[in-house]
Amino acid sequence: MNEKDFPEEKMEDTAAGSSLAGNKKKEEDEYEKICYVCRRPENVTGPMVSMPGGMNLCHDCMQKAFDSVSQGGFDITKIQNMPYMNLNLSDLGSINKKDLEIPNKQRVKKRSEKEPGQELKRKDIPAPHVIRRKLDDYVIGQEQAKKVISVAVYNHYKRVYLTDSRKKDEEENVQIEKSNILMIGPTGSGKTYLVKTLARLLDVPLAIADATSLTEAGYIGDDIESVVSKLLTAADNDVDKAERGIIFIDEIDKIAKKKSTSSRDVSGESVQQELLKLLEGSTVEVPVGSNQKNALTPMTAVSTENILFICGGAFPDLEDIIKERLKEKSSIGFSAELKDRYEKDPNILSHVTNEDLRKFGMIPEFLGRLPITVTLESLDKDLLVRVLKEPKNAILKQYKRLLELDEVNLVFEDEALEWIAEEALKKKTGARALRAIIENFMLDIMYEVPKDPNIGSVVITRAYLDKNGGPLIQMRC
Known part of the structure; x- marks a missing residue:
């Protein structure tokens, strides 16, 4: 054989x-x-x-x-x-x-040789009004913030286009600086969601880092380069793709300079100083497939020159600093500003200046590398109702889709939506409270409806939410 x-x-x-x-x-x-x-x-x-x-x-x-x-x-x-x-x-x-x-997760993809057809084209960069219109489909309110971010992103990727095509103004020799963004807004106002939506619409990799875990090099915690390593992982270890991505550093207010301390500030001012080189644009060696540097982890070089950095934070007590500065302008006379004019201003953060941020604990060098400051408004009752039903992926649309798979129509009365918004305002966590509230009273409905195939529609009423009755259930004809 x-x-x-x-x-x-x-x-x-x-x-x-x-x-x-x-x-x-x-x-x-x-x-x-x-x-x-x-x-x-x-x-x-x-x-x-x-x-x-x-x-x-x-x-x-x-x-x-x-x-x-x-x-x-x-x-x-x-x-x-x-x-x-x-x-x-x-x-x-x-x-x-x-x-x-x-393993492939610790291997770097080869850099592609940039041919004329592979470079970022001018027509591929969406105009500010196009970015704004796409953001309107997902983000409710924050009109000024969306406008500022749209222009900043548009200018940033035009800068990347000039870098890729190596076009320079030979007559004036104009060098376009980076347009990094600082976002200030109360919790639940949509800072992280806005950045996630922006990255998805632009189809670029996004890395979200928490500033509370960052420490000075040599101390327990994440090194500054770990935020770039996360972006490389999000780009599937493609360095070229990562160098055009977005890094969002959340809770940036937690690295403010400590006002009174006798020990080394390894998680405050030192972190701000080490972030300077990344925000400005430099080449750093980062671990591939891991946040920790060790002998068994491959290292590669990534340039941050064309990476858009967006820093966000709630900045608690910043309102008091702003009010204190504005009250100093009050004087006596008919044209004088009243001292209590800004006491109940819901959008007091819109008056923020670099001087206020320096008093809060941010060093001038750090603020200088974040030239664009965006303030987000706190969400009121009307905006919360719109958040519930208007965005493309609104919470109510998600639940309606889930029940449509069981051939059941889900309806929310307007009074019920107002009740949900009022309860969310009491929790003082912005839009984050909406899902928690809906999850609570939708639990029994999502459990009971699949039991009976004869149920045709469910109407959520305010009486049901107030626990004075039940939802209106209509059977199939």
Whole structure:
């Protein structure tokens, strides 16, 4: 019995082998080689030397190996950061190759050679009114904020376009600066949601970092470069794509300079100072597939020059600083401003200045790299009602869609929507309170309705929400 007796199995094995080889070849073309010792990609180290077992070594690590040999025998344990310290090269064939391979989530995709057709085109940049119109479909209110953000994003990507096409005004030699944004608004006003919607509409990677976890380098916590590492992960380890993305640093008010402390401020002013280089635009080496730097994590270089940074925070007690400054302008006379004019102003944050932010604890160098300040209004009852029903992915539309799958029509009375908005205002957490309230009273409905296939529609009334009655249920005809 030989191979000729099973020609079909032989052909299948050959096809499977060629398919695996093709996938391996495609993977090698898509991802960069990574040095097995120092874990740096090929775009940092230069061309590498391929070793048996699928290992790749950069010239620096190869030179260290040769130096070790010339100094009295080849001792692989002397090579810094070398995994498998007791590895015997003669036994390399018996080692499982999968143990030596670096997972794709820690590998960097090769940079694509930019051809004229691949560069960011001027017509691909949406105009401010187009961005604003798309934001209106998802974000209710905040008209001034949407207008400012639309213009800032439009100007930012025009700057990226000039960088990609290497077009410069030779006569005036104009250098366009970055238009990073500082968003100030109460909790639940839509800061994070606005940025998420913007990134989705522009189809660019987005990384959301929490400033409360950032500390100065060398202390327990996340390093500043970790925010860029998150963006690289969101871009599927594509450096070119990540360098055009958006980084949103939330809770930025938590890194304000401490007013009275005798210890080193490693999570306040020091973090602001280390963020300066990222906001300005620099090239940093970040870990791939991890937020922690160690000997087994590959590193790659990412330029932040074309990354749009948006910082947001609630800035509690900032209103008191603004009111104190405005009251100093009051005087005596017919044209004088009253001291209580701003006491009950719901949009007091719109009067904020850099002087107020410096008093709050933000250093001048940090504010200088966030030239655009956007203030968001607190949501009132009417806006909360609109948030419930008008956006494309409104909460009520989501529940209606869920019950439509059971062939049940869900209706909310206007008085019921007003009751929900009033309850949300009491919680003082903005739009975040809406879902929690709806989840509470929709639980029984979502549980009971699928039991009876004869139910045709459910009407949510204010009496049901006040626990003075039940929802109106209509059966099928």
